[in-house]
Amino acid sequence: MLNGVRLACLSSEKDMLLTLPDDDILARLVTLDAPLGWITRNDVADVLRDADARIAQADLRVETVMRRLSFVAELLLPWRKKVLFAPHDTTVGLASRKAREVMARGYLPPAQPHPLALPELRVAHLGVSARFASLAPHINVTEENYETVLDNADVLLIEPFDDNPNMQAAFAPVLLAAAKTRGVATVVVFTNAPADSVWHDAGHVVTETGANAENIGLSIDTSLFNPVGFQTLNTDPLLAVTHTAQRAPLLHATDFTPRIVTLRGSVKPDVATHMQATVGTPHGLKHAFRKASVLADLPELRHNDSATAARLVLAAVACGLPVVTTTDTHAGLSPAGVIVTDTFTDTVHRLVDDVDQRERVSITARRQVLTTHSRLAAFQKLLQLIGYPLPKPAHVTVLLATNRPTFVNDALARIAAQNYAHVDVSLVLHGDTFDTFDLPEHALVSAVTRAPNSWTLGSCLNAALDQAHGTFVAKMDDDDHYGPQHLNDLLLAHGYAQADIVGKQAEFVYLADRNITVKRPLGPSERRRSHVAGPTPLMRRELAATHRFLPLPRRVDSTLYARVIAAGGSVYATHARDFVLERRASGHTWTVDDELFETTATASFDGLAVDAASSSPR
Secondary structure, three states: OOOOOOOOOOOOOOOOOEEOOOOOOOOOOOOOOOOOOOOOHHHHHHHHHHHHHHHHHHHHHHHHHHHHOHHHHHHHHHHHOOOEEOOOOOOOOOOHHHHHHHHHHHHOOOOOOOOOOOOOOOEEEEEOOOOOHHHOOEEEOOOOOHHHHHHOOOEEEEEOOOOOOOOOOOOHHHHHHHHHHHOOEEEEEEOOOOOOOHHHHOOEEEEOOOOOOOEOOOOEOOOOOOOOOOOOOOOEEEEEEEOOOOOOHHHHOOOOOOEEEEEOOOOOOOOOHHHEEEEOOHHHHHHHHHOEEEEEOOHHHOOOOHHHHHHHHHHHHHOOOOEEEOOOOOOOOOOOOEEEOOOHHHHHHHHHHOHHHHHHHHHHHHHHHHHHOEHHHHHHHHHHHOOOOOOOOOOEEEEEEEOOHHHHHHHHHHHHOOOOOOEEEEEEEEOHHHOOOOOOOOOOEEEEEEEOOOOOHHHHHHHHHHOOOOOEEEEOOOOOEEOOOHHHHHHHHHHHHOOOEEEOOOOEEEEOOOOEEEEOOOOOOOEEOOOOOOOOOEEEHHHHHHHOOOOOOOOHHHHHHHHHHHOOOOEEEOOOOOEEEEEOOOOOOOOOOHHHHHHOOOEEEEOOOOHHHOOOOO
């Protein structure tokens, strides 16, 4: 009757058995993919988390069978109330309903909302839109509440529209005087500073363009314009966005049928209907970007307002769209993805036809835009101008567990080579092979834990987590290969994807015994998925501390993802570049034949081909 079920025994005492209450729907046994050996009392709760999902699936299967085979159900009903199990804490119970009750008491809390970028900053805001104020707690100022709001504010932020620089002119001197009396820093943000405005008496007049000394540069909303949904193969190879009715002869010099997009209210170009589309919202514009491979930014198509034209380019690049132009008039921008060329047609063909090169250009360019032209980056420049102390950059603690002394130095060197500077390592030396190992002094190592052989991988990672103090924790392995932008890209993805866990797919795998690197067809990246590669996840430390790793010798990553998703969280896969998984004949918790990697590969490279997996354009 129980053929194939493996029972995890939680006690060395054979007589410590618990009979489930009669009101439970179905008796359960906890099954696991791997034998555990002995686990401690504190591990019971961790095991329950993984077990409950399996129990729910078993419920569905059993109840379906029982409905169809009523005579079997009648035979099983007396039996299913008396199955025994052996947890240490008899107050917990193992039924799905019981586990849910435990969760309700705080055992597995729901996913925490994503925090504001600047939670400590109190902003009094005046403006129709809150482009920058939305990054911090803010209250809109009115003529009725301004005194109360200013009494509890650090900054008075005023954001007029370009076409209304004198908004609420009668209220301006009263508000500015009240802020000055209270010592509240006052800043007004213009795209282009007008010659005169009622707000010029503010303490700081900041512009996004022009030669003003207090210039923060153009920025875009990266919570909307970002690589989420990026596609390598697209329905519209060539895209152009126009604000005029002019034709662009170069668009028709390629072999591709270009898609012409106009913003609602603009004059439509004189082209065939099937070659044009109209978008009325920023979301519609992003949808058009997502379906395209290359954006043509030709001078005759640009908006007559240079800031609007430049923002369009930034938005396209942030979505992963390389931009090809013949004349770059976007002074001061020049992101890597804007290619200025005299050979427009050849450049477009090269990007559309060479998927690998297009992805490399895309990743490099969007990384630059997401870093330097985000609203947060511009707002931090603004705060710096007014002398407000900036928050410290997020710190990342790398969880590194190893049972191979010869791999330690190389693993630490890869972490030290990361371009993200705010990193430390919580290191676990697992097994008696380290009894005589002298760990070399390394500036990154903030904690060292020596774990006995009897500990599982999950227990080792929990020990590393307990010693971590970063805002984020990232799991990295001792034998895999990471490019210098690996951690930086994970942190960017955590911001724009608004996911609880971000990581990469193991698209590139080095088969050490065969000395080849293969590229695997794992489906699109920049999407929410149920799984990312085990050596790559990054998450907030509080999230990891809440769920922890199950005390298993393997599958510690996939079981963590499943429990986070079950609690309402999400897992996101950013691009797979700058990461190569290394496989050898033994020593892996994930056991699979190398031949499977080779036979399913879409490309193969001699040796350890780190360059093939790199995000740097060729």
